[in-house]
Amino acid sequence: MPGRQFNLRRGASVKDVAATAGVSLGTVSNVLNRPERVRPATRERVEQAMAELGFVRNEGARQLRAGRSRALAYVMLDARNPFFTDVAQGIEDAAMAEQLSLFICNSAGSAERELAHLEHLQEQRVQGILITPVDPESGTLAEIVKRGTPVVIVDRTRGAGQFCTVSVDDALGGRLAVEHLIDLGHTRVAFIGGPPTLGQIQDRWAGSRAAWADAGLSPDDLVLLSTDELTVAAGREAGERLLGLPRRRQPTGAFCANDITALGLLQQCSRAGRRVPEDIAIVGYDDIDFAAAAAVPLTSVRQPRQELGSTAARLVVDESMERHLHEQVVFVPELVARASTLG
């Protein structure tokens, strides 16, 4: 290969391509960004040169010029919860469709980790940030928006009034779950979930109570078993409490605020020799893949997870393009009935 030599360590640049193809920098750039402006013969020559040199665009330089990068970011609250990985999948699909890269980070519920991630993402000049925040009211996010990076809150609405949000109607979800149990004839039901400070728990509980009241049942027969977190262990522990209640005061149905907790309850029931749904019917929330995969497939409230993600991505891209009114998109959940209630 004669003539033109470029820095091996760094690879070919537009300049090298231009020299090889015998055109100017500007033309190479046009081939990349506005090919219709370039005469087909020229374009072909340039493309040939690119292939020959193995040219790969330098996104960093591009970003520097443009002022912002072609990357989005999603800061997950809990990567171990399949709900969030499915949301991430929806975001990735949308990002790919827009030719954007995606940083996925996991705060794992730690405000400190979250902050470190947000710091990095700002340094990367990402085009927009999608986040399920540890604490929406911390002020960090507001500051990021003020600096010009669009932020969309995913799956949270409390304290997020000033942001775009994408969420699912949790009150309706709670209602659907409890109405399902009522329809099946249950007159004593447990609500399992927490912590009660979480907006979503409040909404699902409120929806449950409303459905209960609408059916003319006594509030005393909708038992709140509050947990500290939404984990398998919390579900097991709540199950222990539930099964320990005196026989005649024992609920015949339980609505768990997420599937992971429901799996814990299911395990505890199995351990105690109770049959599901004959002795106790169980409804979960989220409809993660593992809900359908449980020994007794779990009835659950499905949230449109991927759509949640892709919509959030669309919003953040919109916002990065033009000033626009903040949108608060709310999706409708759906009950998926399976063996854990139907028998």
Add this chain to the structure above:
Amino acid sequence: MPGRQFNLRRGASVKDVAATAGVSLGTVSNVLNRPERVRPATRERVEQAMAELGFVRNEGARQLRAGRSRALAYVMLDARNPFFTDVAQGIEDAAMAEQLSLFICNSAGSAERELAHLEHLQEQRVQGILITPVDPESGTLAEIVKRGTPVVIVDRTRGAGQFCTVSVDDALGGRLAVEHLIDLGHTRVAFIGGPPTLGQIQDRWAGSRAAWADAGLSPDDLVLLSTDELTVAAGREAGERLLGLPRRRQPTGAFCANDITALGLLQQCSRAGRRVPEDIAIVGYDDIDFAAAAAVPLTSVRQPRQELGSTAARLVVDESMERHLHEQVVFVPELVARASTLG
């Protein structure tokens, strides 16, 4: 705030900071990168200016200058499999410790998606790529390495001779699972998994057979139930086949090549009214969180997932620093016995 004005859209640059602090560009850069070289008084003045202006380093420009970015990338094979999300967690931890950003991508088993991701990552000039490839022999990866970006293969060894790899001893894992069943007195056992083209399946099967032979049992009594993939559905379907065998030829123990398949088998058993482990003992593989969360907690072969990830990250960072010999790290798996075999 008098005087100095900077482009609002873009935010403050080192230049703005330098002007505000009354020093030169170089000094600001020194404060950022070699603070020990700067007189404390000066440093403080610069840091003050940074805070005042809300200065955020522009990683793109930094990358442009340095030739590569301060970001790693992990291309997952299947984001819905918790095994890989745990590996990702390990990588993220290591990346954070090194102050590196991390792109997480999901090929979802599609070579096309994988290629699109790799394209983007090269444009980003990432410092290194960690990947569980759809096809290690495709040549794409070799080309990326040739262009100077280090690549480490995660959880695959076949056809990856020329790369750094990080994996777990699958033959040993298979041996542990089957030895456990033998120890419990099982003399007829099923191996469930596939596709048989997958190196890991081959290794786990080979390890199983070796353990079986070592115990002096007849090869005919280790039954291979091959599946097309490692999914819940495949596990259910294999369960159907297993339970359909004539009673006296029916295995009393099953070793599934991953936990997800084992959950499918467990579900099928539950559906058919078989008790686990009394009628059939089940061993899974991976020890994902949901294995312990199953109605009957699953005995499983644990792989050091997070360590797998963090080691891979360490290797790729090493490789990006200096030429080094390719390392092939192999971890040792461990059996975790639970109720699905112990009763």
Add this chain to the structure above:
DNA sequence: CTCCTGAATTGAAAGGTTTCAACGGACAGT
């Protein structure tokens, strides 16, 4: 033949950071 038009192409400038050779000043030693 000249002028005009529009299309294709050019080249310089800008964007923010890092590096490095060079510089200035203080201070010690002679």
Add this chain to the structure above:
DNA sequence: ACTGTCCGTTGAAACCTTTCAATTCAGGAG
């Protein structure tokens, strides 16, 4: 007083892409 050293600081150059005003060229109209 002079030289040499060392520390702290400086400013220009380089990294690569994109943009845009300017330029060239071909071809048609007058």
